[in-house]
Amino acid sequence: MGGRGIGCLGAVLVLALGAGGFEAWRLTGRDEGGPEKTAASYFAAWSNGDLSKMRGLVSDPPADFASWHRSLTTGLSVMSVALTPQPVVRTGSDGARADFTVTRNLAGHGDWTFRSTLVLAKHGHRWRVRWTPGTLYPGLKELPTSWRLTAVHQPPAAFVAANGRPLPDGGSLDPYVSALDDAYGDTGDDETEDDTAWAVEVQQGNAPPQRLKVLGGHPTKRIRTTLDLRVQNAAERAVAASPSGKAAAIVAIRPSTGEILAVADRLGGRGAFVSSYPPGSTFKVVTAAALISKGLSPSSSADCPAVVVTAQRTIRNHEGSSVGNASLTDAFAQSCNTTFARLAVDRLGPGGLADAAKSYGFGAPVLTGAGGSYKDFPDVKPGADLAESAIGQGRVQATPLLMATVAAAVADGTWRPPRLLPASMLEPGDVRPPAPHDVPSADALRGMMRSVVTNGTAASAGLPAGTAGKTGTAEYDNSGASHAWFIGFKGDLAFSVFVLEGDSGPKVAAPLAATFLRSL
Structure with a gap:
């Protein structure tokens, strides 16, 4: 739901640490009304180290707002900062965002670059910053957080794209490249002397420290990954x-080989x-x-009422929709939630659903090179548990990577x-991953997934011709709040x-998938 650019905070904004130890930068460009004015005021306050004024521009600021900023600057010994903002973009009548790229020089150990987003929302007649810890670094949560620079062993290797060109630096690939480096960066070349490098690490709550970026060192061997720069970009x-600055991820795979072509991840870390x-639907x-x-076929009769009671569990379709006497x-x-919950209880049983899930990768060991994990498919019980599992709710869990492989x-x-x-x-x-194996019902599913795009729930998403897929709206708490999914394929790209x-x-x-495919 992106809009057109409304204005720009400036070109490159160079930051330095003032006497008070706060980051500062100089604003250039227009200072227009609306979200542009609020964004400019917020950045100007930041440039003056005026955390109090920054806090005043935030809607519902946390009590430890200033501590979040001081923790990053002090923990990483930030010496200077350069900012490249993008134009403020409207995300609706009451929302806007200002994407920006930050490059911080860390105590002479090198530059750390990443992208973040300033999210703005209208409150009454005023625009305010909708601040979260993710404004400082994507994926941060509302947990006690500490930052540090750690000296690390840097193997003499550099990971590059499939065509041999450098991977983009400062984006969401950084944690994945760091994981590759940890596992495969040692080239075994005794004649090449390793260099000390510095790792940017963050620790949230009681979780282990997470490495976000490695600075310094002099890698000498280029190791090609499967990543395709065109797809990655x-x-x-x-x-x-x-939309509205929501954290999102896209994983793209070449179906004929299993090669991961792109990982764009604003969920944080890996x-x-x-x-x-x-996974929802x-x-x-x-x-x-x-x-x-x-034994069913795509043309088999499959009623789709708005509500059905199966195994003493009431199942409803999203927004009360119904199709009536329909085919599968x-x-x-x-x-149709009602169709698949009822048919699973009547025709499958837990074993039939579990066998299909395992065939499609649920519970399989993951050996990407950069780690990963799939949860085992749950030990589904007959009845209500089976009905919920059949529509991707209950105890069924999946990563974006797993659903891309599906x-x-x-x-x-x-x-x-x-x-x-x-x-x-x-x-x-x-630990070895399963060998490649045929999956059940793929021929029939290809046609059914095309129907989702041509005349189903994704018909109005703007997906290019030849796309097949499946939408998903997955409730994650009792309030009905939901995550949004779309999986699909077009040619040899899934x-x-x-x-x-x-x-x-x-x-x-689904519209975000359309944006991705049309960008290709």
């Missing part, structure tokens, strides 16, 4: 356009690989595969373990789009 542009969420791909393997394809295209398996007919490095480099040791707290798969995640 398109994915980065799309997640940057996530969230797209390690953080699990209810995207899981109906797996449920449909199980039903077809049990119709029910899939319109994402889409890739449908596209190719074969599930393949996803990887960021050449298969010859991956040495699993005691992907998952996830928007944290995005509310609607059809209205939020």
Whole structure:
């Protein structure tokens, strides 16, 4: 739901640490009304080290607002900062954002660059900053946070794109490249002397410190990853356009090989690989595969009432929609919860659903090169537990990476373990990923996923011709709040789009997928 640029805070804004130890920068450009004025005032206050004024421009600021800023500056010994802001963009009548890139020089150890977003919202007649810790660094949560620079061993290696060109620096790939470096950065070249480097680390709450960036060192060997710069850049542009500054992730895979082509991740750290969420209706791909393997066909009759009671559990369709006497394809295209919950209870049983889920990668060991984890498919019980699981709710959990492999398996007919490095480099040791294997019902599912885009829940998302997919709106608490999903494929490109707290798969995640595909 991005809008056009309204104004710009300036070109490159150079920051230095003033006597009080605060970051400062000089503003240039227009100071227009609306969100532009608030953003400019906020940045101007920051430039003067006026945390009190900054706090006054924030809606519902936390009591420890100033501490968040001081902790980062002090913990990393920030010497100077350069900021490159993007134009303020409207995200609706009451929302706007100002994306910006920050480069901090850390005590002479090097420059740390990353992107962040200043989110603004209208409160009454005034625009205010909707500040979260993610404004300082994407993915930070409301937890006690400490920053530090740590001297680390830096193997003499550099990870590059599949075509040999450098990977983008300062984006959401950084945690993944750091993980590759930890696991595969030692080239074994005894003639090359290793250099000391410095790692930017953050610790939140009682969690282990997380490494975000490694500075310094002199890598000498170029190791090619599977990443495609064209796909990566398109994915980065799309997640940057996530509505209202919602954290989002896109994972793209080549179905014919399992190669990971792009990871654009604003969930924080390696969230797209390690953080699990209810997949919602995207899981109906797996449920449909199980039903077809049990004898149903895409044209089989499948009633879709607005509400159904199955196994003493009341299941409702989103927004009370109904299709009536429909085919299985119709029910899939319109994402009928009532259809798939009832059919799972009547025709599948827990074993049938679990077998299909495992075939599509649930619970499989993950060996991407940069880590990752899939939760085991839950031990689903007959009845209400089965009904909820069949529609991707209850105890079913999936990462954005896993759901991308589900889409890739449908596209190719074969599930393949996803990887960021050449298969010859991956040495699993005691843990090995499953071998590539055929998945059930892929031929039928390809047509059913095309119907979602041509005349189903994603028909109005603006997806380019030839796209097939499945929307998902996944409730994550009792209030009905939802994450937004869309998984799909087009040619030899499969992907998952996830928007944290995005509310609607059809209205939020599917249009974001369209932005991604059209950027290609």
